[in-house]
Amino acid sequence: xxxxxxxxxxxxxxxxxxxxxxxxxxxxxxxxxxxxxxxxxxxxxxxxxxxxxxxxxxxxxxxxxxxxxxxxxxxxxxxxxxxxxxxxxxxxxxxxxxxxxxxxxxxxxxxxx
Amino acid sequence: xxxxxxxxxxxxxxxxxxxxxxxxxxxxxxxxxxxxxxxxxxxxxxxxxxxxxxxxxxxxxxxxxxxxxxxxxxxxxxxxxxxxxxxxxxxxxxxxxxxxxxxxxxxxxxxxxx
Numbered sequence: 001x002x003x004x005x006x007x008x009x010x011x012x013x014x015x016x017x018x019x020x021x022x023x024x025x026x027x028x029x030x031x032x033x034x035x036x037x038x039x040x041x042x043x044x045x046x047x048x049x050x051x052x053x054x055x056x057x058x059x060x061x062x063x064x065x066x067x068x069x070x071x072x073x074x075x076x077x078x079x080x081x082x083x084x085x086x087x088x089x090x091x092x093x094x095x096x097x098x099x100x101x102x103x104x105x106x107x108x109x110x111x112x113x
Numbered sequence: 114x115x116x117x118x119x120x121x122x123x124x125x126x127x128x129x130x131x132x133x134x135x136x137x138x139x140x141x142x143x144x145x146x147x148x149x150x151x152x153x154x155x156x157x158x159x160x161x162x163x164x165x166x167x168x169x170x171x172x173x174x175x176x177x178x179x180x181x182x183x184x185x186x187x188x189x190x191x192x193x194x195x196x197x198x199x200x201x202x203x204x205x206x207x208x209x210x211x212x213x214x215x216x217x218x219x220x221x222x223x224x225x226x227x
Contacts, residue, residue, distance in 0.1 A: 004156075033215075042203065042219035043157075090156060094215075099145050099164045099207070102215050104156035 003027065004105035006091050012111050013085075021076045021108045023091035029103075030096040032074035036060060037088045037107075046089075049074055050096060078110060085112045115140045117206050119218035126194050127226050134189040134221050136204030145207035146187040148178055150200045151220075157203060163187065174198070199225045 004025045013019045025032065031050045035043040045058030049068040063082025068074055074093075078085045088109055094102040116139045126132055138144055145164050149157040161172025168180040178189045187204060204218040 006156075040222075043217040045214075048214070088154075092157075101147065101159060101162055102205075102207070103159070104149075106156045107154070109154070 004091055004093055004103060006089075006105035006108045008108060009106070010109045010111075012113060015112055016080045018080060019078050019085075019110065021078070021089055021091075021110070023074045023076065023105060025072055025074075025091075025093045025105075027093055027103065028071070029093035030071070031094045031100075032068065033092040033094075033102065034058075034064070034066065034074070034076045035090040035092065037090060043090065046076065085110055115206060115208055115216050117204050117216050117218040119202075119204055119221050121221045122219070123222045123224070125224040125226060128196050129193050132189075132191045132194045132198070132223070134202050134204075134223070136187045136189065136218060137185050138187065138204075138206045139185065140206050140208070144187075146178075146180060147205040147207065147215075148172065148176070148187070148189045149203045149205065150174075151203065152200050160189070160202075194223075194225055196225045196227070199223055 007022045033048040034046040044060050046064050047066045049055035055068050065077045088107050090107045091105040092102050094100045118137045120135050147162045148160040151157045160176050161170050163170050163180045171177050176191050180187050201220045201222050203220045206216050208214045
């Protein structure tokens with residue numbers, strides 16, 4: 001099946017540890033995105049990438065890092081510098097160009113204790 | 114700056130009643146507009162989208178939305194709500210003049226009562 005796969009679904013980490021969330025898509029989309037969602041809030045853009053080996057900061061990039069070594073993969077690392085990392089993280093992808101639709105994965109819950 | 118406003122944080126409707134969720138956008142060019150639905154702990158599912166043409170667009174699950182340029186609105190409607198429609202709904206605008214970027218509203222939470 002075509003789609004966006006995020007893993008793990010649930011992740012628990014101790015404060016001060018880095019953690020990496022995986023995102024893989026087999027839709028052949030050029031653009032990929034990471035959003036953060038806090039309870040009762042909307043989506044906030046962390047990073048996005050429009051092409052392999054290139055990515056841009058979104059609205060809340062501090063404390064996060066990404067890489068885009070392959071078209072189908074866009075992992076997100078939540079570093080110890082992120083002050084409030086506990087949240088629901090959504091990966092998404094879209095074709096490049098005018099009028100394309102953004103599609104989402106099922107999300108990953110990160111809890112830092 | 115581009116923005117999307119969903120004025121209603123939470124709406125409660127009775128099963129079988131009609132529904133309208135409001136969305137207003139601010140965007141200088143022709144907007145590309147979307148409605149998504151999110152069940153608890155899940156990703157966002159596309160309900161419908163407007164790119165051009167007919168301003169009334171039909172989506173999945175019996176939803177429709179109407180684009181009104183004069184009001185900068187893209188309200189979502191359903192004539193008869195089912196209990197399974199209880200979820201969070203997000204309106205979004207796609208920006209295309211500087212690459213693929215999407216702006217989301219803060220969402221409207223829908224509760225359906227028997």
